[in-house]
Amino acid sequence: MTSIQWADLAKELLEMIGKRLDSRVDTLRFRAVCTSWRSSVSLPSSDQEIPPLILNLPGPISYAPLFFQTTICRMDHVHKDPDSSSSSKSWLVKVGESNYGKLKLFNPLTNQEIKYSPIALNLLEFKFVELSKAFLLKSPHGFSVDGINKVVLFRVSANSSDENEFGILAIFHEVELAYWKYGAESWITLGGDENVQYDDITVCNERVYVVDRCGTVSWISPVLNVTQYYPSLYCSGGQKDLVECCGDLYVVDRYLDGERRRWVGIDGLMDSDDEILPNVGFTPTHAPKAIDFRVYKMDEDWGKWIEVKSLDDKVFVLGMDCSFSVSCKEFNGVKGNCIYYMDGDDYVGSGLSGGSIHVFQLEDRSIHKLAVIPEFSEIFWPPSNVSSV
Template sequence: MTSIQWADLPKELLEMIGKRLDSRMDTLRFRAVCTSWTSSVSLPSSDQEIPPLIPNIPGPISYAPLFFQTTICRMDHVRKDPSSSSSSKSWLVKVGESNYGKLKLFNPLTNQEIKNSPMALNLLEFKFVELSKAFSLKSPRVYSVDGINKAVLFRVSANSSDENEFGILAIFHEVELAYWKNGAESWIILGGDENVQYDDITVCNERVYVVDRCGTVSWISPVLNVTQYYPSLYCFGGQKDLVECCGDLYVVDRYLEGERRRWVGIDGSDDQILPNEGFTPTHAPKAIDFRVYKMDEDWGKWIEVKSLDDKVFVLGMDCSFSVSCKEFNGVKGNCIYYMDGDDYAGSGLGGGSIHVFQLQDRSIHKLAVIPEFSEIFWPQSKVSSV
């Protein structure tokens, strides 16, 4: 019997398979197999696709940034022999697309491209399970724009029939909340209190939430009102992060060894916010402790969480999220992965830039000195591990 090559499958059959793919990630993986598969299935349209070039952001930054979207995934190694008794292996990766529609893998915390990725092996041996989305605005030179903390996609009205009626919510200059509607020529600054400094923004149960430096959590209504949703935490850490876990919203309060950095102009004034060329961080303090809080819906108050059980929190620059260590063979839970401000400002980011906070003993270590916690990430130096 003559064997049939994958590339020789009838186009009609490939089109039928393509219509049954569950996600855009599956479609990208399908298209990456070979040229004939790429031409047989087109990328699905998405109401979350926006132009890559966005109007100038508020403030003195004078260029229009580029919009990037990536996907946080669990990458599973598919065993060739289903009868094998050996356990499967999974890693946490960030997946993006190249200009040619090919998949590119990144470390979900450092954003470093994984050069020795499994894409150099056989893509058919791996599958991807989507966990979260990450969005970022970057300069035309594809550098991160200083002062843009987080960005999320946002629908203006859930009842709108216009598929293009969406935009971006972002935190600028580490204090301001702004919105850009798809097709608009400028951004809109939200919130009327100049004393509010926003730390983080995220999506939970299809709602957009923000948290300020004092621990007040608010949600953004479909008409762009910033409404306090929960009572203030009144916690005393220097930086707040929002994390969705199992449908619940958590606040991670990061205690710092000193004051947060300030935006300082070239002339030394605090009221002049400048781009990379004129930005000077006066201090980027390291984290020395963490506190985790969850809303008790029955009592309407925040409670401190002493243990995350099997959960892992990942506090990324462009996306914070949670995963269960049960989904990653051999991975330890009840911890927080993060990076300090100085790590992002440095060069040559790698596993040594990642820190791990363990809730059990409240210890902090660099990932490089506790290798048992590094199993969740793709091994940078070993391709043969799979």
């Protein structure tokens, strides 16, 4: 069938195909084929519309942040010649969308926008496979909100037919878990121990988990109860990250060369109406650097944590707004058994680049900047032989 015949497909058939597209990126690729295909399927709604406004954040914050959702994708090059014997290439990329429906690409770790030319990136030559979702609260000017460590989208009920039956769970100032339901005017806190410091929150197998500084993993139920799910690790690292890998939940314990900054003024954080008050700040200590990592997985049969000595072909990526795992088998030339991450002070200021990324190799427990081990950079778009401007 020629390209002209494809363009002449009945509008009703094109609309049926459009309804079966799984992702926003697939919809944009579909619309890029020709004029008739573009007119048959409307632009997907902008991520910025869910939700448009969030109120009563801890502060001092004088604005209402916006909720941003992006998608971690494996970006596959699609060969024009089906008989080509050359191997395909794939890269990791974070995908967002502008208000005009144009794709925006970001580095999955630094969140730095990747500028590209139409020649360097033709949607018809690439396939995007969704790996994970990332969520972030930003100011109207595009800056992240200080004091909000992590946010996740939380479905109130998996069986609900109401698309607005969702909310946001967030870690505030490392000591408070808070929930915001779509359409509500304020946040509610989930209670807990004021001495507990939370490090990370994630969704695994449609369940929400949170980990504190001591390595205690708790489950947040649909009715917002926080229940200890696993026994505490009682490990001595300074920062914990949660990573889902092949359906299992892992805890990555990051050992630091100093104390992390600590939020102060938490007393009186809540008023009598359970509203969060803007009276907190943090001590101006330095952001420490990672000097070692330990990885743990729960042995379900024995009910205890075991240390993972090797990730085999897996790669863990510890991002500011999303931590996830990938298999190096899906990325040609990429080495596994390593952790990509950034240190705390790498997020300060602007101008983040691949040089801000570090790689920890479990095999020899070494840490290097990505810039000095270029063979590890092949996992990220753009590849070295493609201009990013």
